[in-house]
Amino acid sequence: MDRMTYSVEFIEFNSMASSSSSWWKSLFTPAKNSFTALCFKRLQEYAIKAKVKVMRLPEEKNSLASLEEMEKIIGYKFKKKILLQQAFTHPSYHGSESYERLEYVGDSILNFLISKQQFFVYPDLSPGSLTALRAANVDTEKLARVAVKYNFHKYIRHENPTLSKQIRVFTRALEKYPLHSYGLIDAPKTLADIVESTIGAIYIDSNSSIDTTWEVAKILLEPMITPEMIQKNPVRKLNELCHKKKLKIRFRDKWLKEGVYEVFIDNKLRGRGEYQAKKEIALNRAAEDACNNIINGRDEH
Secondary structure: OOHHHHHHHHHHHHHHHHHOHHHHHHHOOOOOOHHHHHHHHHHHHHHHHHHHHHHOHHHHHOHHHHHHHHHHHHOOOOOOHHHHHHHOEOOOOOOOOOOHHHHHHHHHHHHHHHHHHHHHHOOOOOHHHHHHHHHHHHOHHHHHHHHHHOOHHHHOEOOOHHHHHHHHHHHHHOOOOOOOOOOOOOOOHHHHHHHHHHHHHHHHHOOOOHHHHHHHHHHHOOOOOOHHHOOOOHHHHHHHHHHHHOOOEEEEEEHHHHOEEEEEEOOEEEEEEEOOOOHHHHHHHHHHHHHHHHHOOOOOO
16 A cells, blocks of 8 residues: 555545544543444554554655755765665665665675775785785775764664664764774674665666776775774784783683673683673673783783
């Protein structure tokens, strides 16, 4: 049923109510039998449903203005604006095709574009180093940062209340890690997805033009992470540090019950990390804490 139908039904619903006020009032009095109670319940449900659908109409009226705002932010004018709208439509949003197919295209195109750029910019870098550098520039956290920087998250069409909270938490955490946390904060995948879907939408809309797509993508991705800026994952960094200093590492997994990981170095507690939403984040935080304590010469907690 489309939006026009919802609006008509809601008008008919109101007309029915006003045409017979006594009948209408009687429905809101305590039910005297099961049939009346059933009718009352159904009518309540219908009224709520109709009202919700009508309340979404203003959002649809503003959709064109939102698309124009997004085009200015991205720096690309779409021939098929439906592609841009689709690029910002989360799977939880009913009634419209989601960004998933465009994300699939954008992910591949973005990896190709970064590979091409790095191949020519860093002619002496080994394949392994190029792979690590590319990963740092297209991983979930990096792309999620792009989304926040350009306010992409404010234009996502979704019906997932949890997502809004995750984005708020992530946005606040960015202040502590200006460039990249390397596994210490939880970046919502949806934010990375809409950057990839936007790249995919531009590629499709520009008739598969790699050059046009790169002109937009390279600006969005700035500042790019360079070889000098790459840091190691906290767990790997801890392992290498302990190997160098001939220290024995032991991790205690308390995540299922407490959302916590602990790190023991030579049987002394030297690191603790907590994050209940994702095990890997808690582990990385524990390893980072242990590294800092070893480097700074601090004793156990």
